[in-house]
Amino acid sequence: MANTDSLRVRVFSLNCWGIRYVSKHTPQRYDMIGELLSKEEYDIVLLQEVWSEKDYLSLKKKLAFCHPHSHHFKSGVIGSGLAIFSKHRIHDTFLYRYSLNGYPYMVQHGDWFGGKAVGMAVLKLGGLTANVYVTHLHAEYSRDKDSYLPHRVVQAWELQQFVRHTSAAADVVILGGDLNMHPQDLGSRLLMSYTGLRDSYLESAEFDGCEDGMTLIADNPFIGKGSMGPLEKGIRIDYILFKGSSERDVHCDFMSTTKGSAPDHPFPYSDHEALTAALRVETRQRPSKNQDSAGGKTAELVDIVTEARTEVKVGLHCAERMRYTAARTGAMGLALLFLELAIAAVPWLALGAAQPFPRTSFYLLAALCVAILFTTALLYVFYSAELKSLQGAEDQMRLAVGSLQEELRGFPVAQPHGAQRGALGPEE
Amino acid sequence: MANTDSLRVRVFSLNCWGIRYVSKHTPQRYDMIGELLSKEEYDIVLLQEVWSEKDYLSLKKKLAFCHPHSHHFKSGVIGSGLAIFSKHRIHDTFLYRYSLNGYPYMVQHGDWFGGKAVGMAVLKLGGLTANVYVTHLHAEYSRDKDSYLPHRVVQAWELQQFVRHTSAAADVVILGGDLNMHPQDLGSRLLMSYTGLRDSYLESAEFDGCEDGMTLIADNPFIGKGSMGPLEKGIRIDYILFKGSSERDVHCDFMSTTKGSAPDHPFPYSDHEALTAALRVETRQRPSKNQDSAGGKTAELVDIVTEARTEVKVGLHCAERMRYTAARTGAMGLALLFLELAIAAVPWLALGAAQPFPRTSFYLLAALCVAILFTTALLYVFYSAELKSLQGAEDQMRLAVGSLQEELRGFPVAQPHGAQRGALGPEE
Numbered sequence: 001m002a003n004t005d006s007l008r009v010r011v012f013s014l015n016c017w018g019i020r021y022v023s024k025h026t027p028q029r030y031d032m033i034g035e036l037l038s039k040e041e042y043d044i045v046l047l048q049e050v051w052s053e054k055d056y057l058s059l060k061k062k063l064a065f066c067h068p069h070s071h072h073f074k075s076g077v078i079g080s081g082l083a084i085f086s087k088h089r090i091h092d093t094f095l096y097r098y099s100l101n102g103y104p105y106m107v108q109h110g111d112w113f114g115g116k117a118v119g120m121a122v123l124k125l126g127g128l129t130a131n132v133y134v135t136h137l138h139a140e141y142s143r144d145k146d147s148y149l150p151h152r153v154v155q156a157w158e159l160q161q162f163v164r165h166t167s168a169a170a171d172v173v174i175l176g177g178d179l180n181m182h183p184q185d186l187g188s189r190l191l192m193s194y195t196g197l198r199d200s201y202l203e204s205a206e207f208d209g210c211e212d213g214m215t216l217i218a219d220n221p222f223i224g225k226g227s228m229g230p231l232e233k234g235i236r237i238d239y240i241l242f243k244g245s246s247e248r249d250v251h252c253d254f255m256s257t258t259k260g261s262a263p264d265h266p267f268p269y270s271d272h273e274a275l276t277a278a279l280r281v282e283t284r285q286r287p288s289k290n291q292d293s294a295g296g297k298t299a300e301l302v303d304i305v306t307e308a309r310t311e312v313k314v315g316l317h318c319a320e321r322m323r324y325t326a327a328r329t330g331a332m333g334l335a336l337l338f339l340e341l342a343i344a345a346v347p348w349l350a351l352g353a354a355q356p357f358p359r360t361s362f363y364l365l366a367a368l369c370v371a372i373l374f375t376t377a378l379l380y381v382f383y384s385a386e387l388k389s390l391q392g393a394e395d396q397m398r399l400a401v402g403s404l405q406e407e408l409r410g411f412p413v414a415q416p417h418g419a420q421r422g423a424l425g426p427e428e
Numbered sequence: 429m430a431n432t433d434s435l436r437v438r439v440f441s442l443n444c445w446g447i448r449y450v451s452k453h454t455p456q457r458y459d460m461i462g463e464l465l466s467k468e469e470y471d472i473v474l475l476q477e478v479w480s481e482k483d484y485l486s487l488k489k490k491l492a493f494c495h496p497h498s499h500h501f502k503s504g505v506i507g508s509g510l511a512i513f514s515k516h517r518i519h520d521t522f523l524y525r526y527s528l529n530g531y532p533y534m535v536q537h538g539d540w541f542g543g544k545a546v547g548m549a550v551l552k553l554g555g556l557t558a559n560v561y562v563t564h565l566h567a568e569y570s571r572d573k574d575s576y577l578p579h580r581v582v583q584a585w586e587l588q589q590f591v592r593h594t595s596a597a598a599d600v601v602i603l604g605g606d607l608n609m610h611p612q613d614l615g616s617r618l619l620m621s622y623t624g625l626r627d628s629y630l631e632s633a634e635f636d637g638c639e640d641g642m643t644l645i646a647d648n649p650f651i652g653k654g655s656m657g658p659l660e661k662g663i664r665i666d667y668i669l670f671k672g673s674s675e676r677d678v679h680c681d682f683m684s685t686t687k688g689s690a691p692d693h694p695f696p697y698s699d700h701e702a703l704t705a706a707l708r709v710e711t712r713q714r715p716s717k718n719q720d721s722a723g724g725k726t727a728e729l730v731d732i733v734t735e736a737r738t739e740v741k742v743g744l745h746c747a748e749r750m751r752y753t754a755a756r757t758g759a760m761g762l763a764l765l766f767l768e769l770a771i772a773a774v775p776w777l778a779l780g781a782a783q784p785f786p787r788t789s790f791y792l793l794a795a796l797c798v799a800i801l802f803t804t805a806l807l808y809v810f811y812s813a814e815l816k817s818l819q820g821a822e823d824q825m826r827l828a829v830g831s832l833q834e835e836l837r838g839f840p841v842a843q844p845h846g847a848q849r850g851a852l853g854p855e856e
Contacts, residue, residue: 071823071827072823073820074816074817074819074820074823075527075816075817075820076813076816077809077812077813077816078812078816079816089831089834090827090831091831092593092827092828092831093823093824093827093828094589094590094593094824095527095820095824096524097525097527099503099523099525113809115813115816120593161522162522165520165522165548165593165594166593166594168596168597169596169597360787360791363788363791363792363795364791367791367795367798370795374802381505381541384505384506385503385504385505385543388502388503388504388505388506388507388543389502389503391502392501392502392503392523395499395500395502395521396521396522396523399499399518399520399521400520400521403517403518403519403520406517
């Protein structure tokens with residue numbers, strides 16, 4: 001189709017920490033980010049936590065000369081915070097909103113309001129079709145006691161489904177973003193194994209950046225001292241992932257991260273480090289063949305999906321317990337309200353009828369009962385929806401394991417859909 | 429890959445109207461549906477409004493011998509109501525929840541609680557990959573004054589995106605369900621034109637069923653007389669759609685609907701009519717070429733997407749007005765509360781200090797203020813999310829129109845992604 005014997009693509013990814021009036025030095029940092037991007041002229045820029053439409057629009061204006069094409073993905077109450085800037089025309093976009101994303105009453109964590117999602121943009125790079133994904137998964141607020149783990153595992157599950165099912169026509173697949181997962185976390189393994197995406201940090205021929213490729217480091221002045229907990233120096237939770245197709249091979253020649261500071265500026269670009277990857281797309285000399293290892297990979301995948309299922313089941317138990325508690329509290333509120341009404345309606349039930357009726361207490365208590373009823377009803381509805389999503393993911397995982405196991409047993413028709421250009425199956 | 433010179437697939441679709449304790453004769457009707465499916469042994473059965481997990485499980489048990497593979501898609505508070513039963517193994521599933529789906533306070537309509545979505549199942553049919561979709565869009569409660577139209581248009585937009593982006597690897601694409609749209613409605617045109625899906629009613633060589641292929645008919649005893657409004661006899665809102673790929677061609681040999689009654693039973697299977705289509709998949713003799721008409725189709729698509737954009741903008745205005753009203757009502761509630769507190773706290777503000785303080789009225793009014801504040805805050809959050817989704821769809825449509833127009837101008841790199849196996853572009 002086009003002359004693409006060796007196509008070079010430079011990709012940038014950064015969690016911008018752009019909460020207006022809350023994040024520190026937001027306008028200055030956006031200026032710095034705009035400056036950097038204008039100077040470097042990356043092919044594709046993937047940003048997360050661009051919460052404000054105004055900030056997106058001012059970046060868009062500033063980058064119009066080098067990145068004429070851009071898209072801000074909208075979801076949730078505040079937005080998804082996801083944005084893409086591109087040198088190349090964006091032909092199509094699509095947004096998938098994760099079904100689970102924390103709890104609305106955890107206002108201090110705010111994830112629910114952000115409407116976490118994965119955005120996709122379809123670009124043409126020198127005649128090749130590139131599917132570019134940008135995402136941001138639910139934050140991990142405590143590594144030891146991570147109550148959001150089932151939600152994040154379901155997000156990783158949906159992310160791999162989305163990438164796998166939408167990328168069949170792509171020659172190049174690029175995913176960048178803040179996954180909020182360490183490289184060995186269940187969700188990371190699930191994503192990489194199922195989609196066949198490769199980690200540019202691990203694959204890069206050359207690397208320049210923080211030790212161990214860390215992207216959230218204790219030395220960053222925006223990070224509270226001691227907040228890293230036992231992981232003293234930092235963690236690697238931001239990624240640029242990539243893969244080719246049966247006809248195109250992708251290599252990572254160079255990868256870098258910022259190191260907790262920005263040249264000539266008093267503070268860094270964000271609380272996360274920025275990532276850049278220089279990718280090279282080449283025509284495969286012969287269609288890729290990994291038939292030998294396919295069985296091993298499928299077996300590994302069965303284990304990972306089974307592990308994910310277990311985690312989702314833990315989440316199911318938890319959500320069921322929460323829903324039960326909401327229902328019980330609601331029932332108690334209702335009982336109290338009836339008791340009150342009975343006391344008011346049937347005078348002889350009131351103790352010491354001679355005493356004046358305690359109106360103030362009566363109304364306050366009734367208001368409390370109504371508030372309890374209303375709140376627990378809302379919570380019940382919310383937990384019911386959470387249960388449905390968890391059950392749905394669990395069902396899908398069970399079905400996927402069944403299909404993978406059949407493939408392992410070597411049934412003739414057992415090559416699953418996603419494997420066609422993915423990591424699993426032999427290419428035709 | 430396999431010997432599939434002529435593969436036959438029989439597809440069934442029915443909106444089961446399975447609201448326990450509300451829909452009429454639900455258990456008996458499920459028995460009838462199970463009986464019919466056991467007898468007919470369709471390859472693929474697509475059901476909507478299977479709201480109860482219990483009903484799904486009892487159907488699953490009953491159909492285990494003829495349809496050993498099945499999946500119930502879960503979403504929302506109650507569920508998506510979508511189910512698929514298949515003779516052939518389901519290798520993979522994926523669910524896309526529509527971003528807009530009515531209003532939670534329209535409890536009598538209930539759509540919001542159902543969590544409308546499109547479910548996908550990947551099957552192997554004699555060595556071919558079939559992507560099967562089942563969906564149910566937001567109901568239309570009034571044709572003249574359809575306040576849900578922008579929501580349904582966005583659902584149709586997301587549905588076409590989902591089908592287009594996930595079906596590139598499929599040899600056969602089948603979509604069945606209750607679209608709640610007439611054939612000439614904006615959403616139907618958007619879906620068909622963008623995806624290239626074909627309507628089995630229009631394409632079928634032979635048809636047996638209700639006049640004009642109607643699937644919601646006035647003669648159905650479950651439908652309230654007069655509820656059809658000016659459309660006296662009925663409407664066609666349920667569909668079985670299909671398409672092939674560049675290598676496979678799909679034909680519809682026979683299509684039928686039930687006719688408002690079930691043989692040997694006192695009442696029909698549902699308030700909707702059931703659809704069946706006999707499809708035939710053949711190997712294309714030469715890759716399909718529709719280069720001549722591609723330009724015309726793209727121009728038509730630009731018009732349709734522009735029309736959809738206008739409709740979404742109407743929805744945006746409406747949502748903005750609703751959010752403004754919520755904010756204003758909330759502000760009034762807050763002002764009233766402050767006034768009350770001031771009267772209570774500053775005795776000399778109270779008129780006639782000699783009179784006793786009107787406690788009862790005071791508490792009732794305060795409770796009312798708090799209730800108003802709470803409700804309007806919830807509504808404000810809800811409308812903000814609605815606005816985000818509408819803006820997001822509008823952005824995507826604008827971008828798509830830009831890309832399509834570039835294609836029309838004949839720029840060299842202008843073949844959009846979805847066109848690769850879709851209706852628009854020339855096949856390679």
